Amino acid sequence: SNDSYLSDTPTNDKLLNELLAPTFDEASCLSRYQSYLYRKTSPHKPSSYLISKLRNYEKLHRRCGPLTKSFDKVLKMGKNSSKNIAATKCKYLVWTAANGLGNRMITLAATFLYAILTDRVLLVRFGSDMVGLFCEPFPNSSWLLPQNFPYRKDQKNMETYESLLNKTRYSNVYWPSVLILNPQPTHGGHNNFFHCDHSQSLLEKVPVLILKSNQYFSPSLFMIPTFGQELSKMFPEKDTVFHHLGRYLFHPSNEVWDAISRFYKAHLAKENDRIGLQVRIYNTHRAPHETIIGEILACAFKHNLLPQLGHHKSVTSPSKNSTSKAVLVVSLYSEYGEKLRAMYLRNTTVTGEVVRVYQPSHEGHQKSYDNSHNIKAWTEIYLLSLCQALITSSKSTFGYVAQSLGGLKPWILQRAYGEQIPDPPCLQAVSMEPCLHHPPKHDCKANRFVKFTSLFPHIMNCEDVNKGLKLV
Ligand code: GDP
Numbered sequence: 003s004n005d006s007y008l009s010d011t012p013t014n015d016k017l018l019n020e021l022l023a024p025t026f027d028e029a030s031c032l033s034r035y036q037s038y039l040y041r042k043t044s045p046h047k048p049s050s051y052l053i054s055k056l057r058n059y060e061k062l063h064r065r066c067g068p069l070t071k072s073f074d075k076v077l078k079m080g081k082n083s084s085k086n087i088a089a090t091k092c093k094y095l096v097w098t099a100a101n102g103l104g105n106r107m108i109t110l111a112a113t114f115l116y117a118i119l120t121d122r123v124l125l126v127r128f129g130s131d132m133v134g135l136f137c138e139p140f141p142n143s144s145w146l147l148p149q150n151f152p153y154r155k156d157q158k159n160m161e162t163y164e165s166l167l168n169k170t171r172y173s174n175v176y177w178p179s180v181l182i183l184n185p186q187p188t189h190g191g192h193n194n195f196f197h198c199d200h201s202q203s204l205l206e207k208v209p210v211l212i213l214k215s216n217q218y219f220s221p222s223l224f225m226i227p228t229f230g231q232e233l234s235k236m237f238p239e240k241d242t243v244f245h246h247l248g249r250y251l252f253h254p255s256n257e258v259w260d261a262i263s264r265f266y267k268a269h270l271a272k273e274n275d276r277i278g279l280q281v282r283i284y285n286t287h288r289a290p291h292e293t294i295i296g297e298i299l300a301c302a303f304k305h306n307l308l309p310q311l312g313h314h315k316s317v318t319s320p321s322k323n324s325t326s327k328a329v330l331v332v333s334l335y336s337e338y339g340e341k342l343r344a345m346y347l348r349n350t351t352v353t354g355e356v357v358r359v360y361q362p363s364h365e366g367h368q369k370s371y372d373n374s375h376n377i378k379a380w381t382e383i384y385l386l387s388l389c390q391a392l393i394t395s396s397k398s399t400f401g402y403v404a405q406s407l408g409g410l411k412p413w414i415l416q417r418a419y420g421e422q423i424p425d426p427p428c429l430q431a432v433s434m435e436p437c438l439h440h441p442p443k444h445d446c447k448a449n450r451f452v453k454f455t456s457l458f459p460h461i462m463n464c465e466d467v468n469k470g471l472k473l474v
Contacts, residue, residue, distance in 0.1 A: 021048045021250050023060055023141050031137035033259040040266060040388050044409050046242045051235040056250060059118050060140050066092030066123045067143040076210060077152060079179050093209050095122040096147055099129060100216040102370045103379045104399030108218035108436045111247045115220055119229050120206065127154065131371045135380050137253040153180050153212060160212070163205070164194055180210040185219045187442035197225040198446035218402070218436040220244070221461055221471045225442065225454060240460040240473045241433035244406035252407070254384055261381045266388060269360045273328035277307050278389030281333035282398040289418035291337045297418050298338070298393060301428035305413060307391055308357060312350035326356040330389055332382045336364035383407070393428065396466035402436035410434055414466050429465055433474040437464035441471040
């Protein structure tokens with residue numbers, strides 16, 4: 003292909019070490035088979051067990067997904083009859099959207115893992131704001147929740163897992179055919195024991211689970227004894243869960259891929275070095291832009307991500323044999339790209355390197371229910387994942403997706419207050435996994451707090467959220 007200058011990866015890695023199924027129409031989703039041209043081969047190979055689980059999942063999805071006889075049975079099933087349960091051979095897990103795209107993607111990856119572990123079919127309820135972002139991930143089927151799915155609308159009157167738990171204290175016979183599940187262990191003041199075997203054996207009996215979450219609950223799945231062995235076989239390297247499942251699930255649609263590949267070829271492909279900088283500011287009044295710029299530079303200089311500034315430039319043309327770096331700035335605000343660009347335009351660098359700064363957009367505000375806004379967000383998350391090093395903002399799921407897709411351990415900027423530049427300005431992540439911000443706290447009887455980090459050697463507190471948990 004004439005695109006091969008983009009990367010030094012050998013062509014046999016097109017399927018990402020068999021992570022991807024070969025049975026797709028290439029033109030319907032160009033990114034699926036072209037992404038390998040844009041990044042180095044991942045040093046993390048998917049295990050053969052994970053690959054076999056994915057191929058089996060694909061078969062299950064084809065057998066039970068939309069437009070199959072089994073799926074028709076679910077469409078006709080009543081809400082509460084326990085007879086339904088025997089009649090349905092297939093079980094379903096419906097993903098619904100909450101918060102921004104980063105939150106949605108980390109939740110979706112965790113939901114897919116949960117679907118694989120419980121032999122459920124994953125269906126996604128995408129509103130118009132999610133249209134045209136991703137390709138279909140499963141061959142010869144669809145993951146889109148059909149419009150005629152009976153529980154699309156009437157969710158207010160549906161049973162939740164918590165209400166079921168209350169009832170089962172008194173009897174064991176009542177099984178709804180559909181249930182709303184929030185895997186967050188404590189919410190609304192209650193424990194729901196999602197991370198416990200006894201919950202999983204209850205949930206197992208419900209044919210349709212509608213998942214409501216904005217969390218990356220994979221670490222909770224690793225705490226569940228019945229899943230433990232499977233997970234160890236699937237992921238001998240535990241910090242690669244999102245890395246593999248994300249690369250398996252999330253392929254930019256042709257429209258998004260066009261934007262990604264055009265930007266990449268125009269600005270990033272030919273640079274010796276690509277640094278991604280994600281600046282996410284939740285409250286613009288908290289620290290002035292100057293403080294944050296100062297912090298970014300302190301971090302970048304300290305860790306040799308960017309060269310220090312030399313003297314003021316008198317001649318504008320760079321010397322011919324100098325190496326160059328590209329900085330991809332991703333932020334809702336234009337200030338960051340503009341300030342950095344101006345600095346490196348006006349000054350030489352002490353190393354003689356040329357630094358070019360690009361910022362694809364500056365949307366100003368989060369507009370998560372707007373399709374074209376989400377398309378920009380996905381384009382930028384993906385572009386960040388193509389960089390060789392990342393500086394990210396703390397607590398941002400947007401950054402988490404970029405780092406895990408890219409297989410990168412980012413430098414996380416410390417939260418700045420006022421005019422004080424934090425010291426140290428940034429810390430490198432220990433693992434590329436996303437953080438579960440609201441993890442379980444209790445044991446399975448809820449009469450004792452548990453320190454999960456001492457129970458599970460592969461779970462630690464997050465670098466950016468003290469009480470959060472992540473896989474390492
Ligand atoms: P989080 O809030 O940082 O955890 O990330 P989310 O992705 O869940 O929510 C933030 C949303 O705001 C994104 O999905 C985008 O819609 C928008 N957003 C935030 N930062 C950026 C950015 O740098 N670029 C673009 N295009 N959108 C952004």
